[in-house]
Each structure stands twice: as structure tokens, then as C-alpha cells.
Amino acid sequence: MTTELRVLKPAEWERWFGSCELAFGGIPEEATERALWSELTECDRSIGVWDGEDCVGTAGAFGLRLSVPGGAVVPAAGVTTVSVASTHRRRGILTSMMRRQLDDIRSWGEPLAVLTASEPVIYGRYGYGAATQFLAAEIDTARVRLPEPERTDRPDGVRLRRVKADDPAVREACEALYAADVAGRPGMLARRPGWERRPVVGGGKAADGRSALQCVLAERHGEAAGFALFRLRPDWDRSGPKGTVELKDLHAGDPAAYASLWRFLFGIDLMSTVEAGNRPVDDAFQYLVSDFRRCRVRLQDSLYLRPVEVGAALSARTYRAPVDVVLTVEDAFCPWNEGSWRLSGDAGGASCERTGDTAELALSVRELGAAYLGGTSLTALARAGRVTELRPGALAAASEAFGSDVAPWLPHGF
Incomplete structure (x- = not known):
């Protein structure tokens, strides 16, 4: 069976959104909420997978602005309306949409992607880490x-x-x-x-x-x-x-x-x-x-976060304590992030650049996303075996720097 992945056309919105509603149990949104989502949907940032006239996969990406430690508001793609029809499961449709979407987000120059997960187990394999709780x-x-x-x-x-x-x-x-x-x-x-x-x-x-x-x-x-x-x-x-x-x-x-x-x-x-x-x-x-x-x-x-561009993402926030650390990042799904990065910064600003220097901490992009807003400590992730300290003392210093005195919080979904 042949399917086609393409950018959503405004005239297709009703079928596209209806396919998502069906995948989430088939209960339609209340009329005024549906009208608002229709108005807010950015069709040129949304994709669908079609099997003939049937929409069998949906994914959108709102152009959001997310507050980060230090008070800056950073462009972020708000991943939304992700679904695959129950008739078309296990055919690679979700992975194809995630691949296309992250490539698009990178081309838009947005360093972060965020989402709220109906099933958290799904999104870790695409590099999203749980960055906030409520x-x-x-x-x-x-x-x-x-x-x-x-x-x-x-x-x-x-x-x-x-x-x-x-x-x-x-x-x-x-x-x-x-x-x-x-x-x-x-x-x-x-x-x-x-x-x-x-x-x-x-x-x-x-x-x-x-x-x-x-x-x-x-x-x-x-x-x-x-x-x-x-x-x-x-x-x-x-x-x-x-x-x-x-x-x-x-x-x-x-x-x-x-x-x-x-x-x-x-x-x-x-x-x-x-x-x-x-x-x-x-x-x-x-x-x-x-x-x-x-x-x-x-x-x-609550909020799951993924750095789309590691250097730009880590440079966009400030740090609670001075930090100068070389991170080696694993990111098989977005290989442009893989390798070593030197992060230098403090409460006044930061830079994160490629480096050939010896790595001091090793982690995947998923853990980097979980720690990014300061709500999950690198030390706690290390205790779970998700972050590896390669130079003694590097973990404690980086964990302190990444932290936030105010707990991160997503006040509503998208």
C-alpha cells in the first residue's frame, strides 16, 4: 500500500483534524474549541500522511516562544496533533513524520522542539526528554x-x-x-x-x-x-x-x-x-x-523538550553558576548534533561551540532536553546511569549550573 506524506493544505484541515480525533478515541472536540484549533493551526508547518483520500497520519508544529532559564524567550516548535490511524500502525508512519518534522524545524532556525506526550514511551526514541512536571x-x-x-x-x-x-x-x-x-x-x-x-x-x-x-x-x-x-x-x-x-x-x-x-x-x-x-x-x-x-x-x-540544534539551544539560556564543560552528545536521530561541544557560560550569557577537546560529560540529547529547563538535575540522571562523568568534578559543576531556582512549568497544552 502506497502512502504520501505532504504539507497540509487548508482545504484538508477538517479531514486531517478529524483523523487525529479518531485516533484519540473518536470523541469530537467541543465546537468552540475546534474552531479555535482551526484558527491556530499553521498549515504550512503541519504535515499529513495520506492513503488515497484517507488521512492516516497527522503532525503539526506551532511556532511558539518558550521561556528559558535567565528570562529569555526562545523560538520553539510546539509539536502537536500527532496521530497514526489504527489501521496503519507499525508501518513506519510516525517515524517518517518525526524525521520530516525535525528536518523542517531545523530549516526554520528553531533550536528547540517541545511537546506534551499522550504516551511518554513513544517520544524518547526521537530525542525528547521530560523537562517539566506539574x-x-x-x-x-x-x-x-x-x-x-x-x-x-x-x-x-x-x-x-x-x-x-x-x-x-x-x-x-x-x-x-x-x-x-x-x-x-x-x-x-x-x-x-x-x-x-x-x-x-x-x-x-x-x-x-x-x-x-x-x-x-x-x-x-x-x-x-x-x-x-x-x-x-x-x-x-x-x-x-x-x-x-x-x-x-x-x-x-x-x-x-x-x-x-x-x-x-x-x-x-x-x-x-x-x-x-x-x-x-x-x-x-x-x-x-x-x-x-x-x-x-x-x-x-508535562513538557517534553528536544534540542534540535544543540549549540544554539545551549547558547540561548543562561546558567545559575559559571560553567565550562565539554559535553559529548549522542543523537542518532539528528546526527548533526553528535559529537563534542564546549559549553561556557554564567548568569550573564553562554556560548556552545564544536570542539575537539577531551569530553568531560557524556549524555544523549534526550537527557540534555530533560535537564535544559533546570527542572531535572544532571546528577539525578547520572544516578540513573543516563549521564556519565568522564572528568571528576565535572558532573557536580554542570548540574549546579543547569539548575533553576524556580521550577519550570507549562501552564497549558498546545
Whole structure:
């Protein structure tokens, strides 16, 4: 059977996206979400595999901008909509798409490729390493408490106000607060026009009884200082109400606004649980709650990252401590990265160039991707046998330099 891999044509989008939906279980996206994905898809950066008139493989690559340690925002290809039809498995279709895509990303001059993996085992063989995790929590607000402010009327000048989540002025204020966080936390996406709708699309009342998306704005002197986006899921039993607050997003510019928003979520009438599905692993609520055990916290892998051009990628970020190390990199899928690289840098900048000098650390591009944002230490990878120290002392110095004081975090998918 002959298949054809080609760049997606706009007129083919419905069949292409429908093929991906079918591969992910056959449940269509909600209409407004589907419309947004149609608008955001960059067809000239997307590919499909066709068997006659049937689309049997899909892969896209958004042109994203990713924050990295040091505060820079770096071009990155956001790999998305990857699927192979169940009728065409084990024929090399996925590998052919990954090969074409990485060649394209290199030609576009983007040093990084990133994705969120439905099945993590798939992407390691193409050089992607797990670079961020997220924290999820199910907080029993009937038993867990937050510290009360010294004043009960607008503590620290913070006023909370209910607003409409889809109000353009509200979205503008929320986007400004989100944007202010980007430079300070690796792994966040600097949202391009249209992506500001991502957090609120499909925000109407859910068919399963959840409320429409709600928003509370924290203000100080009339200026936005934070916001929380959430849904309510009412429920009762014979003992009374036991509803759940589903937190979708929360950003705040200072500790007082942050704590005020969490106190509000804990105190919503008829609710006894706050579910936070995607928070940074160092999120401050953990250090405010009275009983961490009753927060039922778990960790999960999130953003997978692959250096497409090792030299450009390592030069694009800064380093927590001075580093001067020769890395020997294994990358069979993108052989232009293979060999030895001298990385020199500090908090002010870095360079990474080809070298013939003796290697001091050996690792694959997958481990380099896992450590790139500072959330996974080279030392931990070495303990797992994934990084080899070739010069005594090189591992500890490089691991310290690659680290980040702020945990990397991907706030939403793509």
C-alpha cells in the first residue's frame, strides 16, 4: 500500500483534524474549541500522511516562544496533533513524520522542539526528554486552613471582584498578569495573538453539570494584581453539600494577592474540595496550608523538550553558576548534533561551540532536553546511569549550573 506524506493544505484541515480525533478515541472536540484549533493551526508547518483520500497520519508544529532559564524567550516548535490511524500502525508512519518534522524545524532556525506526550514511551526514541512536571492537588477545604490576614477588610489593600471570564477588558488584564510571569519561570509560553483565548475557550456550562467558567480578579488601587479562573461542580449527599472547585488558572503579582485568591477559593459556599489540576511543583500554596497531607498532592510529567540544534539551544539560556564543560552528545536521530561541544557560560550569557577537546560529560540529547529547563538535575540522571562523568568534578559543576531556582512549568497544552 502506497502512502504520501505532504504539507497540509487548508482545504484538508477538517479531514486531517478529524483523523487525529479518531485516533484519540473518536470523541469530537467541543465546537468552540475546534474552531479555535482551526484558527491556530499553521498549515504550512503541519504535515499529513495520506492513503488515497484517507488521512492516516497527522503532525503539526506551532511556532511558539518558550521561556528559558535567565528570562529569555526562545523560538520553539510546539509539536502537536500527532496521530497514526489504527489501521496503519507499525508501518513506519510516525517515524517518517518525526524525521520530516525535525528536518523542517531545523530549516526554520528553531533550536528547540517541545511537546506534551499522550504516551511518554513513544517520544524518547526521537530525542525528547521530560523537562517539566506539574503538581495536581485535591484539597479537603473542610479540614485544611489557610492563614487569615491581620485585617479582614481588604487585607494589604487587595479587593476581590467577580468578573466575566470572557470580557475583553478582563482578558487583557489577565493576559498582562500571565505575561509578567513568563520571564520569571522557565517552561512558560509567551502567548502570540489568538492564544489568549486558550484559557477561556469552551467556557460555557458543561453538559456534566459543572458551571460555566468563572473568574475572580484581585485588585489593588484599581489595578489588577491577580486572577483565578475556575468552575464549580455542585454535589450533595445526606450530610449536606460537598461541591468541588475546579481551579483552571491562577496568577498573582505578589504574595498578598496570591493568598487572597486562595482564601477565596477555600471559602466558596457549598464547596468542600478544591481541585488544582496543573500547578508548578514549587507552588506556594503548599507552604500556606495547615495540613499538607490532606491536599492529596501528586506529580506528573508535562513538557517534553528536544534540542534540535544543540549549540544554539545551549547558547540561548543562561546558567545559575559559571560553567565550562565539554559535553559529548549522542543523537542518532539528528546526527548533526553528535559529537563534542564546549559549553561556557554564567548568569550573564553562554556560548556552545564544536570542539575537539577531551569530553568531560557524556549524555544523549534526550537527557540534555530533560535537564535544559533546570527542572531535572544532571546528577539525578547520572544516578540513573543516563549521564556519565568522564572528568571528576565535572558532573557536580554542570548540574549546579543547569539548575533553576524556580521550577519550570507549562501552564497549558498546545
